[in-house]
Amino acid sequence: MSRRTPSSPPASAADGPAQPQETELKLALPGADPARIGEQLAALPGLAGVRVSEQRLTNTYFDTPDQALHRARAALRIRRLETDGAPVRWLQTLKTADGASGGLSQRGEWETPLADHALDRTALQATPPWAALDADGALWPQLAPAFATEATRTLRALPGADGSRIELVLDIGRVRAPAATSVDGASAELSVDLCELELELLEGQPDALFALADQIAQHIPVLPASLSKAERGWRLLAGTSHAPRRARTPPLTRQMTVTAAAQAVLGEALGQFLDNLGGILHADGSELVHQARVGWRRWRSALWLFKPLLGAHPLPHGAALGPLLKALGSTRDLDVAGLESLPLWSDAYVDGDPERAEQWQAMEAAVLAERRIRRAGLLAVLQTPPTGRALLQLERWLHALPQAVAQTEGAQAPLAQWARERTQRLHRRLKHEVRELDTSANAPEAPGANDHASEHQHRVRLLAKRTRYVLQGLAEVLPERRTRRWAEQATELQTRIGAARDLMLLATLLEPIGVDRAILGFLRGVAAGRLADG
Structure with missing residues (x-):
């Protein structure tokens, strides 16, 4: 053999072959x-x-x-x-x-x-x-x-x-x-x-x-x-x-070191991102794009989670990934519009009117054509040397992580206590932001208040996503009941704000591709009503 x-x-002789x-x-x-x-x-x-x-x-x-x-x-x-x-x-x-x-x-x-x-x-x-x-x-x-x-x-x-x-x-x-x-x-x-x-x-x-x-x-x-x-x-x-690669729970234990956990959690998120990028190259699936973006957000959330550990190991400069992330985002926007948001309002807009039905069909064709353009742009970015090189640099950085942070304070500490402290801090921050959002919603309206509220909603939504991804990644080492409750709260908050924001941005997304102004007005009216109810 x-x-x-x-x-x-x-290995030494004492260690065996x-x-x-x-x-x-x-x-x-x-x-x-x-x-x-x-x-x-x-x-x-x-x-x-x-x-x-x-x-x-x-x-x-x-x-x-x-x-x-x-x-x-x-x-x-x-x-x-x-x-x-x-x-x-x-x-x-x-x-x-x-x-x-x-x-x-x-x-x-x-x-x-x-x-x-x-x-x-x-x-x-x-x-x-x-x-x-x-x-x-x-x-x-x-x-x-x-x-x-x-x-x-x-x-x-x-x-x-x-x-x-x-x-x-x-x-x-x-x-x-x-x-x-x-x-x-x-x-x-x-x-x-x-x-x-x-x-x-x-x-x-x-x-x-x-x-x-x-x-x-x-x-x-x-x-x-x-x-x-x-x-x-x-x-x-x-x-x-070419099936989408969804999030997996990293194999963590309460006794493993923070460093080992960081490499496992970050590696799982980056793996999800890369595997779905590979799928995008060979199949035109909206879920591949969605899961690639989920993988990237989980990566960013894990970077926040282990931020105190990473000061001694700076990330590679990420500018080269900008075009890829932008292309993923713009493609996903059209997927959400065409597959999720617009179908919900088709019957309400058409309401048996043949002229409106024709307008809606023309809008659907325009969205489909624009999505093809954006997918072509995404493929083009994936087929450039700077994109692949930047992704390799992330892999290289992750591989070097254990040795680079070995002497950092807390690097060899057990994971359990670290996980509790970091997730509690994140949960407190989310609660604070939600209270601030509720206070703003009940305050007298001032000039520019709508723009400020929209930005605040976006921040809260991103923070809810971060909370959910961090809790999912650490599920094996956190108290089960509390973790499930916090994760459900973050998911509900993300979904509620997300639905309102998606509608609010829909008309802005469709206007440049020549959608009929009557449809744009209808969508803006629906969005305003949903925001007022929310």
């Missing part, structure tokens, strides 16, 4: 032409003239009918490897998912040469993970092919920073899975394309991967990507290849 070279220092580990940074290539991307890479500074080797890979992934390995976050495959001038090689690989942050993943990996395409049970049983996965031997007889990947792979061995060694891999191919058999007995094949870079650490520290990725990102659009090829296969089978 062969092993990957561990990227971390070897080191686990073989694969450390890699995976990058999607937004907008790349598979026929040209190899030439573009070869022309980059630092890559020109580097020797390139080529392989043809076919990987068959195995699991049980109930996906026992997938549920355990493990993957078992047989690889058929072809290299010009060399005999075909067969390799059996078992991988376990130890951890991932955006594009950077660290996994256990055990690799065994095979004589042919049949699984080797003896070699599998010799790996510690398999002994735990199949302690009673029940899984082995159930293993069967689930899906396959095929790719042409080009490889470059490169020196990295601080004496590291990196393998730069370009994979172009596809993931294939059998489709369900139809009633007439016919079957088809499902597939999704692959075009991605993998930077694998052969020796040295993981930051060297980010340094090389940054060099590439200065010239070629990239996007940190967390999905393995195995996970792509499972999503293909499930019909969820």
